[in-house]
Amino acid sequence: MKILKRFGAILVNNLWLKVLAVITAFVVWVIVAQITNPVSTTTYSNVRVTLLGTDILESEGKVYQILNNSDVVKVTVRAPESVIGTLSADDISAVADLSQITENGTVPIIYTLDSAESIVADHSELQVVVEDKKTRYINIVYELVGSVGEGCVVGKVNLDRNRIEISGPESEVNRVAYAQVIIDLDGAVKSISADMEIVLYDSDGRKVESETIVKQTDYVTTTVTVLSTKTVPIYASVTGTPAPGYIYADEISVSPEVITIAGDTGVLSSINRIEITNPVDIGGATENANTRFDLLKFLPSGVTIEGSQYDEDGSFMVEVVAYVEKIAEKNVSLPLEKISITGIPSGFTAEIIEDGPVSVGLSGLRIELNAISSESLSGIAEIPVSVEDGFHDGQILIVPVSFTLSEHVDAEPVYVRIQLTEEEKDG
Numbered sequence: 001m002k003i004l005k006r007f008g009a010i011l012v013n014n015l016w017l018k019v020l021a022v023i024t025a026f027v028v029w030v031i032v033a034q035i036t037n038p039v040s041t042t043t044y045s046n047v048r049v050t051l052l053g054t055d056i057l058e059s060e061g062k063v064y065q066i067l068n069n070s071d072v073v074k075v076t077v078r079a080p081e082s083v084i085g086t087l088s089a090d091d092i093s094a095v096a097d098l099s100q101i102t103e104n105g106t107v108p109i110i111y112t113l114d115s116a117e118s119i120v121a122d123h124s125e126l127q128v129v130v131e132d133k134k135t136r137y138i139n140i141v142y143e144l145v146g147s148v149g150e151g152c153v154v155g156k157v158n159l160d161r162n163r164i165e166i167s168g169p170e171s172e173v174n175r176v177a178y179a180q181v182i183i184d185l186d187g188a189v190k191s192i193s194a195d196m197e198i199v200l201y202d203s204d205g206r207k208v209e210s211e212t213i214v215k216q217t218d219y220v221t222t223t224v225t226v227l228s229t230k231t232v233p234i235y236a237s238v239t240g241t242p243a244p245g246y247i248y249a250d251e252i253s254v255s256p257e258v259i260t261i262a263g264d265t266g267v268l269s270s271i272n273r274i275e276i277t278n279p280v281d282i283g284g285a286t287e288n289a290n291t292r293f294d295l296l297k298f299l300p301s302g303v304t305i306e307g308s309q310y311d312e313d314g315s316f317m318v319e320v321v322a323y324v325e326k327i328a329e330k331n332v333s334l335p336l337e338k339i340s341i342t343g344i345p346s347g348f349t350a351e352i353i354e355d356g357p358v359s360v361g362l363s364g365l366r367i368e369l370n371a372i373s374s375e376s377l378s379g380i381a382e383i384p385v386s387v388e389d390g391f392h393d394g395q396i397l398i399v400p401v402s403f404t405l406s407e408h409v410d411a412e413p414v415y416v417r418i419q420l421t422e423e424e425k426d427g
């Protein structure tokens with residue numbers, strides 16, 4: 001009993017022993033805690049920074065762009081194992097308030113995590129570019145790749161919109177020159193309709209790939225009409241009569257002579273030619289009549305011209321020439337034996353009693369006159385069925401001679417004398 005009282009007196013009277021006892025107890029507690037719940041570290045690689053103040057920028061007509069992927073951080077957390085075992089990347093708070101952006105374009109990132117001894121990140125600032133927001137419309141164009149099936153052509157190409165609205169940072173939006181869709185024909189034999197992706201391009205034809213540009217829509221509905229084809233001739237006609245002394249050569253040329261048309265198969269099946277219904281006027285002409293026509297005005301409904309041989313104004317002009325020439329003349333000496341006598345009265349014989357060959361005056365197209373000679377020309381002298389005083393022996397008749405000529409050659413009147421001889425009667 002005396003010993004205990006003495007030990008107590010020592011503790012009461014010696015303060016340093018009291019402090020030593022407390023320290024010793026704390027050390028023992030720490031050692032025990034480290035043994036039972038040690039502190040360790042873990043790393044999270046994809047912690048997303050939460051942005052504040054974006055609404056303020058939007059209200060001021062501004063947009064921002066995060067640089068160098070700085071809104072994703074790698075964080076190392078030090079905490080007791082009992083805490084780390086319950087953590088995930090979502091438990092780590094990483095916040096950047098854009099209203100605190102510096103002149104250098106940086107924003108501090110504030111990290112917090114309850115129950116953690118420390119948080120160490122691979123960077124502590126968000127890198128941001130703030131610009132004026134710009135909105136503009138750009139045109140949408142299309143490009144056809146591949147080809148349609150054999151015997152088919154592309155008709156109309158239609159986009160359900162021909163321009164699109166884009167918005168974003170002014171510098172990014174200004175890079176965009178146009179939008180384009182690619183249409184793959186891939187041997188199509190019938191019309192195509194599909195939604196095609198809209199891709200942005202700069203003035204040099206390079207793709208503009210920017211996450212900060214917002215498109216009004218990402219797709220456009222395209223319709224490509226695929227048509228059948230058929231090659232047919234072009235016909236033209238004339239009206240009127242050339243000036244006196246001139247003749248229509250019955251020849252008309254059309255350039256081009258044939259045309260390939262495109263349309264629905266059912267429509268094309270009934271078309272065998274394209275006719276220019278406006279005739280070329282050769283009335284009073286003394287030379288060839290040249291006329292140009294827009295063939296598109298004479299195409300049946302639902303039919304177009306294949307290809308792209310159109311004039312700048314969208315017409316398809318063809319040239320029609322109606323040939324007119326001066327009437328040519330020619331004389332042919334026709335032997336008497338080349339003239340046949342027809343209609344000889346019964347009981348008589350007939351003989352041409354001219355002194356020599358008959359001169360035949362011809363006029364008409366030069367090319368046809370050149371083909372006529374005394375060998376190729378022949379005539380017919382037809383005796384009338386009856387004469388006023390009847391037929392008798394030794395009678396001389398003046399009979400016209402007719403010739404078989406083309407419609408482009410005329411012959412002057414030709415007459416021959418024919419003498420009738422009565423045949424002798426038997427007995």
